[in-house]
Amino acid sequence: MTTTSPDITGITRRKVQVQNNFERRAFLFMRVSGIALLFLAVGHMMIQHVLNSSTNLSIIFVAEQWNSWGWKVYDMLLLGFAYLHGMNGFRNVLEDYIHNRSAIKIINIFLAVFAVITIIWAGYAIAAFNPEAAIQAVGG
Amino acid sequence: MSNLVLTIRESIRYRGRSGHWSWVAHRISGLAILLFLTIHVWDTANAHFAPNVYQWSVDVFKWPPVAIGEIPLMAAVLYHAFNGIRISILDYKPELWKHQKKSTQITWGLFLIIFVPIGIYMAYEMVHYWQELGDAWMKFPRLSDY
Amino acid sequence: MANVKVHEFDAVIVGAGGAGLMAALYAGETANVAVLSKLYPTRSHTGAAQGGVGAALANMEEDSWEWHAYDTVKGSDYLADQDAVDVLCKEAIPTIIELEHMGLPFDRFPNGKISQRRFGGHTNKDTGKPVMRACHAADRTGHMILQTLYQQCIKKKVNFFDEYHVVDLIRVDDTVRGVVAIEIATGEFHIFRSKAVMFATGGWGRCWQVTSNAHSLTGDGAAICLRRGIPLEDMEFFQFHPTGIFKLGILITEGVRGEGGVLINGKGERFMETYAPNIKDLASRDVVSRAIYLEVKAGRGVNGKNYVHLDITPETVNYYYEKDGEDRRIDREYIEAKLPDIADFTRTYLGVDPVTEPMPVQPTAHYAMGGIPTDADGRVLLDAQNKVLPGMYAAGEAACVSVHGANRLGTNSLTDLVVFGRLAGQDMAKYCQDAELLPLPEGAADEVMAAFDRLLNSSGGVKMVDVRSKMQKSMTEGVSVFRTDETISTTLAELKALREEYQQVEIQDKGKIFNSDLLEAWELGCLLELAEVTAVSAAARPESRGAHARDDFPERNDDEWLKHTLCHKTGEGEYELDYKPVTLGRYEPKPRVY
Amino acid sequence: MQVNLRIRRFNPEKDSKAYWGEFNLNDVDPTDTVLDVLNRVKWEIDGTLSLRRSCAHGVCGSDALRINGSNALACKTLVKRLGSGDSVKIQVEPILGLPVIKDLIVDMEPFMAHYREVLPYFINDSEPPENGRERLQSQEDRMRFDDTTKCILCACCTSSCPSFWANGQYVGPAAIVQAHRFIFDSRDEGAEERLAVVGDAFGVWRCRTNFNCTSACPRDIEVTEAIAQVKKVLTTGEI
């Protein structure tokens, strides 16, 4: 008799094969870097603009900060995450409006190259920064 | 290109609700930060490559019409950060999207609570600094002076 | 015919509701099929069906297809053909299982099987108690059926011609050669040449003022058949559902009264106590509709208007429970849980919260029991001798198999669609294998094109909306829940005048692209004709049976009138009635008491 | 009450550009729907006005329009909800992002093409149960995709989405809702094929959680939530 058939309950979980394409990784990166930036970028803003008013910003101030590798690494991380995050965001925005496949390809290459150059250039500047030399150069 | 025009025009004309305006604000703030960041990064690199240029640009950033921009920048970073975290959390727990209206309200609330005092403080500091400068407060720094 | 595009298919199915799509799936297995629909398929009115689809699956309690058949025959007031009813109820079981295999998301019992619930008129024959037979997916069963069938059609790559309005059937003597359609987006005429044609175009509730039917339910298929020499069967039987939302006609399911809701007139009285002392508000659809009508007529409508209140507020319901000595009580949560969709409808359209306020309701024109006569394989029949018109098929509400007789049981229409849609599709496929594609007659589309030309260029200055409103008003007054010789004759006279007036309807839109002005006017022509057939058929039946309630002949008369009406069109405004016997079987006609 | 109606008009046989048509109606019942009002214009004033409609109570999905700036079904929008007092201004436009054919009618084909892209049908090639009966499913499994079965393909959502306005190649929320309905059905075996479509560059990643879709959905489907669930399947590999 049908009424006696046992109850079945619960949710069936299934594993599926998904492709790990660029968009998927970009999506995850935006979220991971976002969380990192919550500390890095907001922290940076607070330190630079609230705790230290930018009105007394000068190369001396920079020199003091980049005297320690701790701050150098902090700023390099901030630079890397923020720039890649921002550039990927910019790519998202551009891809919304530019539909020509080859045009978007060229633009993306340009964005990537520009991002890499920027990060290397500024990263190198942070790493190689020599406080004394800089202060001397401006005659301070 | 007509899609660009259409999207921008209709994004403003469309009578969306909280989620729509969050998206507009998130996109604008993200792009604005990126614009500033690009300038800022290349400029800061000068501290190593051309310290005198850097010294000049620091003063350009203190020139009132530019300096004022710091406050909206702060707003953009704070808003974008909070909203970005909101999106990340809701995407991680999709069932929370049911509460998007509330989550948006919390985000705006948090943003205002944190940004308003900071903004006022920043403005106060700025005005104070200009007062100290006296007559020279609006003078645009010239690169040749550095 | 220079500007008419000709397409060729094995079979052409007109209508993409539950019946049309089901047929397309099955016919499409071997035949090259085209489905033509004036709406996007998923917009067909099958999607509006709420309650459930009947099949004796016995998933929770004992049931059998014979019991289902008994209920159907009894519900039909014994006018249904019992051989067809057997097919309906027996085939319902495998067909519903097949729908499940197509992915239809039925609700489930805790044991994982398709969930079923009780519905008016469905009983256990041994005990006479209600039985859980209505398979359902929430309150959206029709929607799920429509979506699932459309999805499967996409999977099977069925050829759809969406927004093609069929306007004529190409019939040469006793053969069919295809149909003529207008591509709505361009206004161009197309001929679809085929071996077989099926009409599954749904009902014609728009003949009446207040209806649960969509704007698009204008009975095109039935009207075209009528014009092409096919009779229409049992047209006097049109079901009025007692509780439609006032003015709008949107259906409020019987479930509201099942949960304790009561009908209250303008004087605050629970009037069903006088009309059906035993089961009161849960009397059958035709009885309740008639009661509401009589209350309003006696001036006891709410605010003197033509509606009454359906009250499901806990205070009222509990008051009557107490008065009737019942232990049950209901509260807000209960209503919200049991009737979410109804609550949404009344909140949206009336701003009425059913938990705190009564809902204004009136009978609403709901379902055509009659239509294009067919056998159980969907083949269209030409006369009382059941002569088949080869290659011509009909299914769904447009067709009359007849399994609903004089009054359809709730849930049986959806069953009808899928069961006979499937059988007709299969038969069509078989037919197409042997049949030849016959040549088109000379100027196959000329006649209907000329008619459209006349319609487009008429300059009489009459507004279509006026003609339509007058027809709807006249039908509502003369041929609705109640009719007498007098009301029907008045309506017939008015319809005759309207037929003249219709010739003077002036179309404002003279363009080709999406000329809905023109198409609506053409649809009005169909409605007018079906209204007239309904009235003519009703006038000739001096008895009360099911939905056909004659004030002047209140009794059922099995000796003389246990037979189907066939109405032939013999000329403009000229109709000839013929009758054919009802196929009886296991269940002998007896008085209908619940 | 009085209604001042502004309708976006365009007749390709006559006009080179769309324009606003103005109509004033008296004696409008506040509980009339926008569809009733548009029908009155069509039937009593200007028969050339074109729009789609059928069921008139929000279940067929024919009359998605942009009403006073945002998307809704005309037949589910009451006049009184657009304003109070003696006179109400109503502005009606076709939905965005799909080509306008005439007046309020848009070409639905791009929308339907995206719908078909996600394989919107049940896929299960294994044999059904031997006893010839239904496949079993627990009530919990059934509820997982209940919300997305309600979709009536009205396009209110997709045509409210800025990502879709910007780029019509985006499959759009309605198609993702359909994909969700099958991906989360425990009986279905086509999840991976569908995930390949919606996981593509023009799939779910284009959704910027703008939420217009959810606000516009006349069936109260949690569209954004459904999209987020699909995104989550794509990131975790688990349904």
Ligand SMILES: Cc1cc2nc3c(=O)[nH]c(=O)nc-3n(C[C@H](O)[C@H](O)[C@H](O)COP(=O)(O)OP(=O)(O)OC[C@H]3O[C@@H](n4cnc5c(N)ncnc54)[C@H](O)[C@@H]3O)c2cc1C
């Ligand atoms: C509100 C409501 C609730 C209901 N609830 C239930 C219920 O719970 N249980 C139940 O069993 N029944 C119910 N019914 C009845 C049932 O839903 C209908 O009888 C059934 O859906 C009709 O299906 P169909 O396939 O015959 O036609 P429809 O679904 O009406 O489809 C008609 C098709 O024909 C097409 N068409 C029409 N004319 C033309 C033309 N000239 N050219 C081209 N195409 C054309 C249309 O585009 C459409 O695709 C309900 C009905 C209503 C109105």
Ligand code: HEM
């Ligand atoms: C401070 C912490 C930050 C967090 C938590 C954060 C988070 C996010 C997230 C989650 C997204 C994806 C949104 C989506 O997919 O809908 C995003 C997009 C974006 N972010 Fe950030 N972000 C932060 C900082 C930044 C910074 C510093 C920049 C600039 C360099 C930036 C620029 C952008 C841009 C341009 C986008 C794309 C916007 C769009 O697609 O509309 N973000 N951010």
Ligand code: SF4
């Ligand atoms: S998800 Fe909602 S808005 Fe989108 S098409 Fe379906 S019913 Fe319409």
Ligand code: F3S
């Ligand atoms: S509006 Fe568009 S961006 Fe996502 S949440 Fe809805 S699809």
Ligand code: FES
């Ligand atoms: S007319 Fe059917 S949804 Fe509005």
